[in-house]
Amino acid sequence: MPALRWGQESRKGAGRRPAFGAFPSFERFVLPRWLRRPVRLIARLGEDDFSAPPFSAAVLSAVLLASSATYGGYLGGHLDGFVQGVTARTGFAVDQIKVVGNRQTSEIDVLDKLGLDGWTSLIGFDAEAARERIASLPWVEQAAVRKVYPHTLEVRVDERQAFAIWQQGRELSVIEKDGRIIAPYSGGKQAELPLLVGVGAPQNAPDLMARIGRYPELAARVKGYIRVGERRWDLRLDNGVTVKLPESGEDQAIAELVRLDHDKGLLSRDIVAVDMRIADRLVVQLSPDAAEARVAALKNKPKAVTRKLERKI
Secondary structure, three states: OOOOEOOOOEOOEOOOOOOOOOOOOOOOOEOOHHHHHHHHHHHHHHOOOOOOOOOHHHHHHHHHHHHHHHHHHHHHOOHHHHHHHHHHHHHHEOOEEEEEOOOOOOHHHHHHHHOOOOOOEOOOOOHHHHHHHHHOOOOEEEEEEEEEOOOEEEEEEEEOOOOEEEEEOOEEEEEOOOOOEEEEOOOHHHHHOOEEEOOOHHHHHHHHHHHHOOOHHHHHHEEEEEEEOOOEEEEEEOOOOEEEOOOOOHHHHHHHHHHHHHHHOHHHOOEEEEEOOOOOOOEEEEOHHHHHHHHHHHHHHHHHHHHHHHHHO
């Protein structure tokens, strides 16, 4: 195949000077094929018979206008929008979103944080900025956003772990184990969480709950932990019974409560409260119906004794 040889004499005359850019010392040097046409064009710039290729003026004008428009868009801050529009209409528009790991976080909230408008291009989409916006949602602890070309976004979230519901006056909040508030209480499955009431309850509840957890039957029945005066606890059971624990010696009181319930069924009786604040004494408060029945029984007891005596006589 023909090759361009630097320094070779032209067929039109040996006295002609070498073409522009030619080096006579490299008489046998051969350029790669992909460079031959551009070099020939450059070499002909110094010759009298050079003529511009057809439509070269139109091509140069188009290049000039395109570069001017691009530079102007860059200075005006519109370049990103232009790139987004062009790439979105050439098959890179986001039309599929996958969200995984969300249980408490709504997919609608995630989509809102992504900030898509229907013609968002995957090429110009800022995944890191979207990740930061999603991470600001109440339940999200960590988030990751990944672009899968040509038109898919994958969002993965790791949510914070709910520990309990904390009641402050009339406000109910879902909190973590360290006491940090996650979000307001919204019902649903959150109702299965234990209830903490009172100042200082979130900070002291984990230790108490761990000790009660040694007795699974009792732990399953405790629905509320009430902090009293920031000194001691009341336990609210699933049947409405309140157990008043002492300020000190909680472990012994809990063990005694479990023993009495196992041996005598204490917590299943018709009572409303068990007071264990005094170390050597257990006080049981009967329900109103049980109290009335007991009073009636005590009133009828002397009559029953008299009848027995009369029968003996």
